[in-house]
Amino acid sequence: MKKMLPVKSEEIMVSDVTLTGLYGISLLAMVFGVLAAFLLNVATPTAFIFDRFTELKAVSEGRLVPFVARRIGIFFLIILLTAFPSMFIMHVLLRPVSYCLKQMQNALEVKNQMLDKARRRIVNLPFFFVGILTVLWVVLPPLIFAFLWFVGFVDMRTAAVFSIRASMVGFITASVAFYRIENHCRKGLIPLFFPEGRLAGLKGAQHLSIGRRIRWFYGMGTVLPLAILLVTLVTVQWELVSGSMSAREYGLRTILFAVVLSGIFLASAGVLNRLVVRSIVSPLKNMLQANTRVREGDYNARIQVVSNDEIGVLGDSGNAMIKGxxxxxxxxxxxxxxxxxxxxxxxxxxxxxxxxxxxxxxxxFADL
Incomplete structure (x- = not known):
């Protein structure tokens, strides 16, 4: 048995729904993570970084451009090595969704089995992608810095510190990617594939409760920056014991690191805050608008259900009440x-x- 999805769901047209934004999110997530890890590592008060700046100052003007170009080339190579797996994973995860979209855009029938698979994939996409992305951030930095240590570019202690910090930054990157992907799916894919809502009844679908959203945001915005700062302070203590740099130099570079760390996490916390608030407030606003229309006598109003958490369940109940x-x-x-x-x-x-x-x-009876 085959099933046709409606070509139009509320105000969502099949032709308006694309997957390009999801590929962009996967790419930007890795670029942001690599850039943040690079800035933090450069600002770290270690002898390795100090020696690199000393080398840069000692380079003559004629060799400065090739010297900087090689470093920039290494930086972009790292971005390429991390971004390609991310985009490939996104491509693999989106295969059933891409197939259904093409069928719908060509006004062709979609098998129920493939349609159910695409629906589950849309709901689970943030969880699957972020889980794999987190694994990449845990595995790739140690491999990259182990290679740099093997070729003699960094010492073992510096490689360990840099890889640990990069993995921590990866958790922030994964969190931002989760909410960005979820927000993108809620704008187009979910209204199209779930025109009647009822995401909570979908078998095999993961869900994130409101309480967990708030705790996750708290952990990424407060606990993780403190952990990164703690690792850096331990690193500073090691360097001070070795006596490779003066206390004054370390003090200045520690302040620089704190400034860079604060800037990065203020920016990431701001983005996370906006995304988390939107994921909670936007469905509530839609629910209030539908209730206002019903109160004014418009019983054709429907709540657009885009999640399977408590708000989504409440939206399904509201639609059932309006129908009643x-x-x-x-x-x-x-x-x-x-x-x-x-x-x-x-x-x-x-x-x-x-x-x-x-x-x-x-x-x-009376006959008068």
């Missing part, structure tokens, strides 16, 4: 055509059973 009110109004109008308003109201109130009731009465 609309059916009740239709029934009320139909009864009013055949019985008196008093009898109609008694029946609809439930005080009179539909199979009737027996009553004793007295009838007086």
């Amino acid at each position: 009110l609309a059916d009740r109004r239709t029934l009320r109008a139909a009864f009013g055509r055949y019985v008196t308003p008093e009898i109609r109201d008694e029946i609809l109130s439930g005080r009179i059973p539909l199979d009737g009731e027996r009553r004793e009465g007295t009838v007086m």
